[in-house]
Amino acid sequence: MLQGNVQPQELIQAIRSVEKHIPPSSIPPPHPDEIFYVECHPDPDTQKDVVLWDDILQAFENAVHVRHRAKIVPFLKGKDLRILEPRRIAVMLDTVLDVIVGSKEGSSPTSVSERTAPGLLQEAENTDRVTVVSQDNITSTTSVRRNPVYGLVETAMENYTHIDRPLAFPSARGPHAALDDLTPAVKDIPTNPRPDDDNNSQQRGPQSATANVSMELQFARTIISAGEGDKDAQVALGDMYKDGKVVPQNYQTAMDWYFKAVEQGDAAGQQRVGVLYDEGFGVPQNYSTAMNWYLKSAEQGNAAAQYNIGGLYHYAHGVPRDYAQAMKWYLKVAEGGHAGSQYNIGELYYFGRGVRQDYAQAMEWYLMAASQGHALSQFSLGVLYDQGQGVPQDDTQAMDWFLKAAQ
Structure with missing residues (x-):
């Protein structure tokens, strides 16, 4: 645009x-x-x-x-x-x-x-x-x-007067799992330890020169489109600064680019602002403010925001713990194929939270997410077979699922 x-x-x-x-x-x-x-x-x-x-x-x-x-x-x-x-x-x-x-x-x-x-x-x-x-x-x-000049970030807040926009950003906290559409949060630890759900945390070898050139070209294209007002590019550029990809990590710059998209009513931009407040990245952590942004985005049908809202209810972040509400929001996107929501529904059934404990139901939801390569769901299936929970105990099947998750 x-x-x-x-x-x-x-x-x-x-x-x-x-x-x-x-x-x-x-x-x-x-x-x-x-x-x-x-x-x-x-x-x-x-x-x-x-x-x-x-x-x-x-x-x-x-x-x-x-x-x-x-x-x-x-x-x-x-x-x-x-x-x-x-x-x-x-x-x-x-x-x-x-x-x-x-x-x-x-x-x-x-x-x-x-x-x-x-x-x-x-x-x-x-x-x-x-x-x-x-x-x-x-x-x-x-x-x-x-480069086109846009209004101050505060302009975007005129329609969101119940939400505070910080005038200055304190130093960021250390990174931890973000409740977005890419990183399902796992905070309930079963008897068998489960790894953090961060498939991106695995060490990678050095990138080739061709890959670096490709990333630089992608950044150049993104920054040109974002400067011309493309809201999708603005969100993508915000993601680059949030994650420190191609450019040095800078949460304030990420927030500024997200707000350029928010000024155009973009649901993805609203969800990303919510994540920054949810995690306290560049701003004081504020679950209530995060919820307000998620709700704005979810009203437009944004799947990531709906998943995030489920997470806030699941882990009592800024709201009373409510497994029924968590299940409701997870189901909105799980039925559409959202792997993180499918995994969390499996967790609710596995631990019997808000529903009757049902290992068979947990397995069904884990399988949906595991088929999409969701590592924690693959690991969870290994646990079910290893412990004989809802299925006959099977070391071979357990090892197969553990290997898939490890890979």
Whole structure:
């Protein structure tokens, strides 16, 4: 979804400035505030979509060349191998290109935002052009499109006046299992110890260079789409910052991106904000606030939020423990194939919480989740066979399920 004056058929190239002395290996992933957008044009000579070098110079007057990671992006050449005039480079969509800049003599700023005093960079409303007012009161206009500016996070809270939005974020607590759609919470420990439900905690070998490049490309595409107002991309970008994938973990930045999606009424964004409060990630832990966000999301049919609400009732987080309510919310999504809810329903039957203890029913629900690769359900099936609970005791079957879970 594009916003502002960007039309669906319009091509734009994302760029940012990088100091000449910084080696490619030391350059961090692009941040939304660093990104500018330059219009692309069809090239009559090469039939390619191109960006004009002069347009790049309007954004970064000290530009030296353009680079994509460690590779310099060349100017387009004609059949005689001479650089075409006016100078231009081929467009690389879904990629944030690095414009390498050198400092002007006697000064260090290199980008438009750095060359102007605070408050002097003004983006005209309903226009694609940025007016730069210099300290000598000389104005100039460029065709560079700045990353869209959204309202403050507090704006999203106008319709949620019963929920507090923190003005400042304290240091985050240590990580623990999040009640989201990916990490079922397990807090009832049976006689036989059960591992934490965190399939992502297993150690992984180092990623290949190809995988790293793919992740960087995914991040570039996500950050461009999020900046243009795509709410799904905004939630995905928030997830990257929450989990510390590709970028350093930053719960405040994650919250900010989730709220951009919430401003558009997005249910997934509401659920993610609830998770941050539920877990106390970047904010004081507040189950009541988490519940309010989950309910907003669940009203729109968000399965993860419905599962989260079941978890709050299951473990008496912010509400009185109510296994019947937990079962009600789990069933809303379990019947649709949500593995975490299926597992938790199995747990309720296994321990006889809110229902009559029934190992056969527990096995049915464990099997549904286990068939989707849910490791804890596979482990639980191993326990049933190992103990002969609801089924004849069978060491072979127990070992088979334990191995599936271990893998």
